[in-house]
Structures are given as C-alpha cells and as structure tokens.
Amino acid sequence: MSHTDPSGAVPASIDVPEAARWLAGRVLRTPVLRAPAIDRLAGARVLLKAENLQAGGSYKMRGGLFAVGRLAAAGHTGVVAQSTGNHAVAVALAARRFELAATVVLPVDAAPTKVARARAAGARVVLAGTTVEERLAVARRVSDETGHPIVDAYDHPDVIAGQGSASLELIEEAERAGTPLDALVLPVGGGGGVAGACLAATGRPIEVYGVEPHGCDSLARSLAAGRPVPVTPAPTIADGLRPSCVGELPFAVLRTRLRGVVRVDDDEIAEAFRLLLLELKVLAEPSGAAGLAGALRLAADGGLRSPAAADGALRSPAIDWGLRSPVGEQLLATAAGGPRKRTVGVVLTGGNVEAELVARLAASARLEEEVVAA
Amino acid sequence: MSHTDPSGAVPASIDVPEAARWLAGRVLRTPVLRAPAIDRLAGARVLLKAENLQAGGSYKMRGGLFAVGRLAAAGHTGVVAQSTGNHAVAVALAARRFELAATVVLPVDAAPTKVARARAAGARVVLAGTTVEERLAVARRVSDETGHPIVDAYDHPDVIAGQGSASLELIEEAERAGTPLDALVLPVGGGGGVAGACLAATGRPIEVYGVEPHGCDSLARSLAAGRPVPVTPAPTIADGLRPSCVGELPFAVLRTRLRGVVRVDDDEIAEAFRLLLLELKVLAEPSGAAGLAGALRLAADGGLRSPAAADGALRSPAIDWGLRSPVGEQLLATAAGGPRKRTVGVVLTGGNVEAELVARLAASARLEEEVVAA
Numbered sequence: 054m055s056h057t058d059p060s061g062a063v064p065a066s067i068d069v070p071e072a073a074r075w076l077a078g079r080v081l082r083t084p085v086l087r088a089p090a091i092d093r094l095a096g097a098r099v100l101l102k103a104e105n106l107q108a109g110g111s112y113k114m115r116g117g118l119f120a121v122g123r124l125a126a127a128g129h130t131g132v133v134a135q136s137t138g139n140h141a142v143a144v145a146l147a148a149r150r151f152e153l154a155a156t157v158v159l160p161v162d163a164a165p166t167k168v169a170r171a172r173a174a175g176a177r178v179v180l181a182g183t184t185v186e187e188r189l190a191v192a193r194r195v196s197d198e199t200g201h202p203i204v205d206a207y208d209h210p211d212v213i214a215g216q217g218s219a220s221l222e223l224i225e226e227a228e229r230a231g232t233p234l235d236a237l238v239l240p241v242g243g244g245g246g247v248a249g250a251c252l253a254a255t256g257r258p259i260e261v262y263g264v265e266p267h268g269c270d271s272l273a274r275s276l277a278a279g280r281p282v283p284v285t286p287a288p289t290i291a292d293g294l295r296p297s298c299v300g301e302l303p304f305a306v307l308r309t310r311l312r313g314v315v316r317v318d319d320d321e322i323a324e325a326f327r328l329l330l331l332e333l334k335v336l337a338e339p340s341g342a343a344g345l346a347g348a349l350r351l352a353a354d355g356g357l358r359s360p361a362a363a364d365g366a367l368r369s370p371a372i373d374w375g376l377r378s379p380v381g382e383q384l385l386a387t388a389a390g391g392p393r394k395r396t397v398g399v400v401l402t403g404g405n406v407e408a409e410l411v412a413r414l415a416a417s418a419r420l421e422e423e424v425v426a427a
Numbered sequence: 428m429s430h431t432d433p434s435g436a437v438p439a440s441i442d443v444p445e446a447a448r449w450l451a452g453r454v455l456r457t458p459v460l461r462a463p464a465i466d467r468l469a470g471a472r473v474l475l476k477a478e479n480l481q482a483g484g485s486y487k488m489r490g491g492l493f494a495v496g497r498l499a500a501a502g503h504t505g506v507v508a509q510s511t512g513n514h515a516v517a518v519a520l521a522a523r524r525f526e527l528a529a530t531v532v533l534p535v536d537a538a539p540t541k542v543a544r545a546r547a548a549g550a551r552v553v554l555a556g557t558t559v560e561e562r563l564a565v566a567r568r569v570s571d572e573t574g575h576p577i578v579d580a581y582d583h584p585d586v587i588a589g590q591g592s593a594s595l596e597l598i599e600e601a602e603r604a605g606t607p608l609d610a611l612v613l614p615v616g617g618g619g620g621v622a623g624a625c626l627a628a629t630g631r632p633i634e635v636y637g638v639e640p641h642g643c644d645s646l647a648r649s650l651a652a653g654r655p656v657p658v659t660p661a662p663t664i665a666d667g668l669r670p671s672c673v674g675e676l677p678f679a680v681l682r683t684r685l686r687g688v689v690r691v692d693d694d695e696i697a698e699a700f701r702l703l704l705l706e707l708k709v710l711a712e713p714s715g716a717a718g719l720a721g722a723l724r725l726a727a728d729g730g731l732r733s734p735a736a737a738d739g740a741l742r743s744p745a746i747d748w749g750l751r752s753p754v755g756e757q758l759l760a761t762a763a764g765g766p767r768k769r770t771v772g773v774v775l776t777g778g779n780v781e782a783e784l785v786a787r788l789a790a791s792a793r794l795e796e797e798v799v800a801a
Contacts (some may be wrong), residue, residue: 068741083458334709408705410785418786
C-alpha cells in the first residue's frame with residue numbers, strides 16, 4: 054500500500070522491460086500455443102501464453118522471483134508472503150533459490166496441492182482464515198516479529214513488473230510472427246498481472262481486458278466507482294480470483310489503461326478449462342483458464358471479430374466498463390476491403406489444480422459430448 | 428515393405444536432417460519441458476519433448492506431412508493411409524494442406540476423438556476391423572481403385588525421417604543447453620518413431636530405448652529372433668502401441684542401433700500420464716506417456732542413474748535385449764569423482780485422448796493421494 058502516492062500516479066519504479074531482462078534465463082520462456090478449434094470458436098487468431106508450464110506452475114514465479122531477488126540483493130535474509138496459493142508457492146521457491154527464509158500464509162481452505170508445493174520448497178506454511186484481511190494480519194505479525202519484508206501478491210511494483218514480463222514476451226513473440234496483438238486478456242485476482250499487462254503494452258495499440266468471475270468483481274466495481282471497492286467474493290471454481298479487493302497499485306495503473314472488464318461464470322471457466330485440456334493439450338487451473346473464458350465471451354459478444362463489432366462490446370452485458378482507448382479505427386485491414394482477422398493474446402496464468410477437480414471437469418466434457426451426440 | 432532390400436541394410440533414403448530442414452516452419456517446433464518431480468523420480472535430468480502439443484495432436488504430423496508433401500511435389504493427387512488413429516489424422520491434415528484427396532482406414536474401435544479429427548480434416552474415413560492386416564487389406568484395395576499411393580504409418584522412409592525430426596530437435600536442444608542426452612526413450616508402435624530416433628542419434632553416444640506394453644512386444648520378440656515377429660496384441664490403454672508387428676524397414680534400422688526395449692504395464696503408463704498432467708501440466712495420450720513410463724522403469728532398475736548401474740539394466744526383468752553399444756565408460760564425470768547426473772530425453776508422442784479416459788485416469792490419482800494420506 055505504501056507504494057502508491059496520494060495522487061494515484063503510476064510509480065516509475067514498475068519497470069516491465071527491466072523485469073523481463075532480469076528474468077531472462079531465470080524463468081522458463083514459456084511457449085505460445087494455438088489450437089484450430091479455439092481459433093474457430095473465437096473467430097480470431099488466439100495466441101495462448103502457456104505460463105501454466107512455468108516453474109512453480111504459474112506466472113507468479115516471475116513476480117516472486119524478481120521481487121525476492123531484489124530483496125536478496127539488498128541484504129534481506131528472509132521474506133513473508135500471503136496468497137491463495139500460487140504467489141506463496143512462487144515466493145517459497147524464489148526464497149529457496151536465493152537462500153532466504155520464507156514464511157507464507159495461506160487460507161485454511163487452500164488447494165492442498167498449493168500447500169504441498171509451498172512446503173516442498175522449504176517454506177514455513179501458516180494456514181490462517183479464509184479472507185485476505187485475515188492472512189494479511191498474520192503476515193504483518195510475522196513480518197514484525199522477524200523483520201522480514203512482506204512481498205505482497207499484487208500491491209508491489211516488482212511483482213507487477215515480473216508478472217508483466219509474461220505479457221511482454223507474448224506481445225513481442227506475436228510481433229515477430231507478423232501477427233501483432235490487437236487485444237490481450239488476463240484473469241484478475243488482485244489485479245497485478247493485468248496491470249503488468251497494461252504496462253507491457255504501453256505504446257502499442259493493444260486493448261487489454263481483465264476477466265473476473267461473477268461476484269468476484271472488485272475491479273469492475275472499483276473502476277466504476279473510481280476507487281478500490283471491496284466485495285465479498287462469491288464461490289467460484291477459480292480459487293485464485295477471489296481476493297476481496299483489487300490492489301491499490303494495480304488500480305492506479307488499470308484505471309487509465311484498461312480497456313474493459315469481462316465477467317464470466319463457472320460454466321464458462323470450465324468450458325475454457327476443457328478446451329485447453331482436450332484441444333491445446335495443456336492443464337490450466339480454473340483461474341488460469343479464466344482468461345480464455347473471457348476472450349471467448351468477448352468474441353461471442355462480437356468484441357474480437359472486427360473493429361466495428363468491438364465498439365459493440367460496450368453494449369455487451371458482460372462488459373460494464375471500457376473503451377478508454379478506441380483504436381478500432383486503426384485496425385481495418387487494407388487487404389480485401391474487409392476487416393482483417395484480429396489477433397488476441399491470452400495469458401494462461403497457472404496450472405496448479407487438484408486431480409479430483411480435473412477428473413470432475415473432464416467428466417463433464419464427456420457428459421456434454423453425450424448430450425450433443427444424443 | 429518394398430523399401431527394404433534383402434540384405435537388411437538401411438536405405439540411405441531415410442534422411443532425418445533433410446526431413447528436419449523441410450519441416451522447419453511447416454510444423455510447430457514443440458517445447459522441451461521439465462518438471463522437478465519427474466527429475467526426482469528418475470534420478471536424472473529428464474527432458475520431455477512435448478509433441479503432444481504438435482499440430483494434429485501428435486508427432487505423426489511430421490512424418491505424414493513430409494511424406495505427403497513429397498508425394499504432392501511428385502504430382503500425386505491423393506493418398507491412402509491406415510493407422511490406429513494419429514497417423515491417419517496426420518495424413519488427413521497433410522493432404523488438406525497440399526490439396527490432395529485422402530482416404531484413411533481406422534479400426535472400428537478407434538478412439539472417437541481420432542475419427543472426428545480425421546473427418547474434420549476432410550478425409551474420407553473408412554472403419555475396418557480391429558487388426559492392422561484388416562486395415563491394410565482395405566487400404567490396398569482403395570489404393571488399387573484410386574491409384575493413390577499408400578503412406579504407410581511406419582514402413583516408409585519419409586515417415587520414419589519425419590518422425591525422427593522430433594528426436595533430432597530434442598537432441599540438438601539438449602546440446603545447446605549444455606546437457607547432451609545420454610539416453611533417448613520413445614514408445615514403440617510399428618517402430619517408425621524409434622527408428623527415426625536411432626537415425627537422429629547417429630554419430631552421438633546416445634543410448635536409444637524403445638518402450639512396449641506387456642503383450643504388445645513385437646519389437647522385443649523380433650530383436651530376439653532376428654526377424655520381424657508378429658504378436659496378438661494384448662489389451663492396453665495405449666491404443667497407439669498395438670500394431671501386431673514391427674515394420675520391416677524400422678526393424679532393419681533397429682536391429683543394429685537400438686540399445687534395448689523396456690516393457691511397461693498399464694499401471695505404469697497411467698502413472699506417467701498423471702505425472703505429465705499434474706506435474707508437467709500437459710495432456711499426453713497413454714501411448715504418448717509410455718515413453719516416460721519406460722524411462723521411469725529404466726531408472727527404477729538403475730539404468731539411468733550411473734554408467735555402472737546402466738550395465739545392470741541388462742539384468743532388469745523389464746529389458747530383455749540391449750547393450751549393443753556400451754558407451755557407459757565414457758559417461759563418468761570428472762567432477763566430484765562420482766558419476767555425473769545423466770540426461771534422458773523422452774518424446775511425448777501424442778495427446779489425442781478421450782475426455783472419459785482423462786477423467787478416469789485423473790480420478791485414480793485422487794485415490795492414490797488418499798491412500799498415501801491415510
């Protein structure tokens with residue numbers, strides 16, 4: 054929280070290109086994947102940045118490693134973190150890499166695989182409450198007792214910059230392939246990843262969208278209110294997207310740079326999960342699949358098909374805020390006189406999911422197939 | 428069958444580097460992935476070439492595209508293929524790419540997802556019998572009627588060379604990373620892929636192993652007999668590894684170049700499937716996971732841990748043929764006086780699997796976790 058100044062200006066200290074340079078060779082350069090079936094469903098070229106294949110199983114490794122690495126270089130001997138899971142795993146792994154002590158605070162209902170991964174990395178794991186406030190209170194106490202700084206899961210410039218490096222790699226790879234991104238879609242937890250995406254896209258005509266589960270829409274409400282607004286998160290299979298409030302620093306970035314927020318429900322997230330599993334052949338956790346769910350919702354509402362349709366996105370019931378930077382007019386293709394196929398990037402943010410949930414979601418696909426076949 | 432000469436010499440026409448050059452830019456350069464949990468289980472550095480992410484969902488795309496592309500260049504207007512699935516899908520997709528007609532013959536019990544993918548690619552799909560002989564008879568009749576050549580699934584030099592390009596990419600990427608392969612492990616159907624791997628490894632001290640399900644061990648029996656020996660394939664979840672006999676051309680390559688055959692059972696394949704899904708975060712079909720199952724079996728028997736232990740591999744009940752090229756002595760590390768960590772490459776050959784089977788295999792993982800926790 055101390056990282057924002059009262060004016061709400063974005064601190065110059067969030068340096069995505071610097072994070073990307075620092076992380077090169079320290080994290081996996083994850084592949085950008087495509088599946089014809091997903092392109093067809095979206096009516097667009099969909100480039101999927103597979104950060105579920107990242108070390109630690111999520112793109113949180115980037116922010117965690119960059120932040121912890123800088124703290125280690127500054128002489129700290131330990132760190133404290135709290136999260137619903139992936140950030141805690143990332144900080145635990147990063148601390149081990151730099152030989153720092155780590156205490157991570159997870160909710161009592163955290164996914165067991167995330168708890169196990171944090172423990173396996175050698176961190177002290179504290180389970181506390183179910184809300185971010187409860188975890189933060191514990192984290193602050195531990196920080197006071199140990200003198201070790203808290204690495205916030207999203208309200209931290211190095212964490213935002215690190216997460217943004219995934220988007221920057223995707224943006225640059227799309228450019229190298231001759232298909233620069235028109236849009237970039239990420240799921241929203243505390244907003245750090247999507248804020249990093251906005252900063253990664255700086256200076257390029259890329260529309261950045263955030264995706265929130267219905268009832269976990271602190272960002273959409275905050276953007277509408279002009280200030281961070283907490284919510285009581287509704288139940289969702291996307292356990293990583295349930296912080297009760299968007300972070301202040303991400304909000305300061307997003308309020309002037311984000312094009313819109315797309316809301317999705319659990320059925321849409323589950324369908325995106327199955328597409329990724331059976332068509333792209335990768336395992337995303339529901340939170341990690343939510344970006345694709347949002348991109349498909351956007352496409353269904355016409356937001357990805359053509360510049361003209363993109364303007365219609367504002368009228369979509371799924372999008373209740375957006376169009377700060379109407380760049381649609383620039384997107385008309387010269388070829389064939391019609392609108393060219395748009396390219397949308399999606400960051401698959403994580404892949405740490407319980408076997409039981411995989412079985413349940415995959416079994417639903419079979420039921421759907423049977424319904425279709427009947 | 429016409430591609431082998433009576434002396435059993437390998438035709439110079441199987442040119443893996445040429446296939447790799449031709450395929451560059453035409454197929455996806457799939458990533459090489461690692462998971463710490465898999466390294467720990469193997470006691471080795473395990474580099475997994477994710478050909479399950481390849482276009483068409485398997486590395487069969489490489490051989491199919493290279494062979495069909497050459498036939499198209501030679502003026503053919505159509506092709507015929509038979510397989511248990513992935514080769515048929517690959518030839519169908521390749522034919523569409525080169526605007527050739529395609530007829531593909533699949534078994535009546537083929538995985539529905541493979542039938543659907545072949546049809547979606549625009550091929551005429553014929554379902555015939557359950558054995559390779561039945562399918563071959565139909566394919567030959569179609570070929571006679573149409574004048575279109577058969578692209579054999581493994582007994583074809585361009586198919587072997589194309590499949591081998593996946594191994595060559597893995598070998599070269601491991602060298603670039605400074606961790607050249609000591610061993611390379613692939614599943615065996617008709618033997619084309621593992622023959623391509625042997626040719627890709629030519630001139631390098633890499634031990635190449637094939638993996639067969641128990642009771643689908645035509646290659647192991649053929650190597651012991653010195654000539655191709657058919658089997659009546661036993662039931663296995665690895666539907667792609669059930670040809671009744673290794674191909675003559677692959678056999679001609681393998682009999683002098685393969686280090687050994689590892690037999691695995693369905694439980695081992697299922698465990699490899701789950702490791703790939705939950706630790707590596709990718710979906711392999713059981714046939715595609717069999718290579719990892721074999722590598723882990725080899726490791727459990729000591730074959731991957733050290734040169735000394737590798738010699739013990741011959742005494743493993745899982746390996747009944749091998750050690751044609753003992754290179755273990757060359758592998759001793761100078762550092763620390765002990766044997767250095769070995770690097771084993773595994774090609775994850777495909778990812779086309781039914782949702783129902785995914786659900787069933789993932790649910791088994793949950794049961795195992797519960798047993799462990801109890």
